[in-house]
Amino acid sequence: MQLSIKNKIKSTLNTVSKIGFFHLFSANIILQIVGFGIQIFLTRILSVDDIGRIKVMQSFIGIATIIAGLGVNTAILKLCSEDIDDNQKKKLFINGIKFNFITSMIVLTICIICSFTKIYSSDNIINVALRYYSIIIPFNVLNDLGIVYLQSQKKIKDMSRVQIITKVISVLFIILFSILFSLSGFIFAYVLTGIISFIIFLFLFKDELKEFLKIPITKKYIKNIYNIGKYAFATNSIGQILAFVDVLFMNYLIKDNSAIGFFGTAQLIITGLMIIPTTFNQIIVPYVSGNCKSKNKVIKIYNGYYKKMISLMFAVIFISFFVIPIFIPIIFGSKYVNSISYFRILLVGLFFWSISATRGIILLGIGQVKYNFYVSLVTACFNIAFNYVLILKFGASGAAYGTVLGFFVGNIVSKKIFHKAINNKYI
Template identity: 25%
Template sequence: MHIIDNVLSRVMSIGPIQRQSLISFVSLIGVTAIGYLATIYFAHFLGPAILGSFYLFTAYFGIFDVISDGGFGGASIKRISEGKNPNEFFTASIILRFVLLGISIVIFIIMSPYLVGITNSELFYLFIITLTVGSINGICAIDVLGTARIGISQTSNFINTMVKLVIQVLAVFVGWGLGGLIAGFITGMIASAVINFKFIRLKLTKCNFNHFKDMSTFAFWTFLSSGGVLMFSYADTILIGYFLNSEEVGIYRIAFQLAAFSAVTVTVFNSVLFPRISRWHAENDIAMIQLTLSKAITYCLILAIPVTAGGVLLSDKLMYFLYGASFQSGSSCLIILLFAQIANIFMYLFTMCLNGIDKPRYSFYVTLISAILNIILNIVLIPVFGITGAAAAMLLTMLINAGLAYAFLKPVVTVPLELRSIGYMIGSSMVMACVIIASTSYVKIQDFTNLFTIVLMGALVYFIILFTLDKKLTSDIKNILTKMQLPFISGD
């Protein structure tokens, strides 16, 4: 107990943003690692076809969940984070969520005959249950997110993922297949909702038309922007299912998930920074927004640049030894998606900042243009180039999205990139790539052990060179560790 208290006291000695980012990053890395191991297990035991059917199911869920949210989830978090009438906004958001849930279910019932993969009665009813549980989970999360209690939110997300994975692994082991994957998905959200519910501080109270109206403007543009994000995120999955088959969906989504590891830190900064940027904007502290956003980009690229470099060289081996021969055809797709994830870092942070400074309309404009372009490119490229075409469409639209988002953001918030640090990352990655090429020319990668050894060696080379060259970055990280009073850093 003394050891735990000592660790907690050291973590709490760090500044709030760094502390929350560190906690989020450590938990996210742990959850991500477990998630990847589970996906590898599913890939070997279920194959790409069943996984593809599950990814189609979750894609449809994402779309209808946004309809049931209507943008009011983000709007209520925004208004609650500003500290004015939080109970009233919380109450209004709950009322609206249940009304929109009913509308979403009706739309699903009408559209279900036309949705690829939702063809039997079991999936039909499972989808309605999933949508209902997702809405309840979203309601419970509003309080902790709006009051910037990111630790609780991260804990509930961790519980969500862990419960989901445990149930899914057990279900797959006993032969439940697709139904088991969906059951785990539902159970995880229930567990998350229970955790968030226990920490709700806001109270249900009387609200009036003005509270609905105050949220509606922000919600309208947030809803449209979220709809665009979903078209951007799931159009490729759904259109691959339409033009090709569920097996190709499974291969594409596995490659996408593997590529997403390179930008895993961006989700941490998104959840940590949004309520703070919202408050800084309300206080007109633009300089703090600029500094923090610049730092966030740098820290996200620390992992993204070397992972992309290594992934380009080892894509074929990664897909084969991690997921099996049936997924190896996704290696070229993986290379393109790795570059897309670098663009995703800028896109994600810039659009988050637009919403944080109360510019959801511009965020919508950016997302709408990108989403329409993404759909058009997918329709043109998938029939000709298959899943590689879908990956190319994703890369192009992410680049355009990031560029447009910054064009709208720049008049209010300029983001000076830390070019020296980024240059060191690129240089360190190039040396790492040379080491990998030299290693693979002498040692053939014949099993997972060889692959893991080369990846680990490349990572060590990259970080040793980076932290040797970039004194400023090293100092920033050392400062965080020193405040935690780690003996090997502080000299104790």
């Protein structure tokens, strides 16, 4: 029996590779390498304070983008992965675009208004820069919809190509404009890349968008999107808060842009390592959705991925702990040796995040997104409490410890809620 299950898991993974897993994995590696290249370049021409400012601004933009999206991207991924006709998928996609355009413009307006106050930061450079940086919000939201729609249709290669093209364009613009205009040039290049990505998607989806004006926002489709999106929005919002709570607390509590810059560099490397679990998760959703009526099939898929994830992340973290710190001062500069201690602490948090994320993606695939919200909510509460207390006591190091403790608790909660969700789904 065990051999049979093992063979089926191997068969599933082989199928996944054939439909584009390695293509996507290679693309993600390229994206991460390019992303690292940009950050390395920026550390050579911008001050540590400016690197810290960028991290703070990206935190606010990330949260604003999630709020503007209202979970529509997750709903589109789930609904358009299901076995429905192409016309229904097109109507869902277009309804999502129209709805998100309205919500993103509202959020953009609020963000610009807030930039004229000191809500964001006591650093006026950040406040002024965010007036222009916020323009990226509607483009981020709509581009995300394009990515998840391609993913839902299993067009992994198309999705990868678009991401690589836009990233290469981004590199060229960021290098050019950062050299010419420093921090302001970086922001201009980032916004310009978002606009170009949006134009690429317009051409890519020209067939789907032919009837854009004829297809109205329909209560039926918005209701379907809302039923999934409401939990996804809450979950994603909390997820973004979890991702940026450390930086935001440092922004308000210690007000040291250089410390944020060092911590942000450590986070950047951790984000690069997340390519491994994230790539698996990008692939698995359509296949879980396609088998969501069978509890046994879902459990088999989960067990296969979960065991491989644990083994893989143990190896990745062990090697990274000893090898990557050697290269940090070489690649980023000697002053970034201060990032090493943060990096090693955050590696532990990466492990807990990775195995918890596998459960979350399975729950998304079977439509039990409300349970992901419960996990995120509990994790966020602990994470916020840990970060606040530990940052006050230990500064930036406290942010790293707080993040690890938060994800440790989140993993325990995730395990308990996951099994409850599976049992409730297949009563």
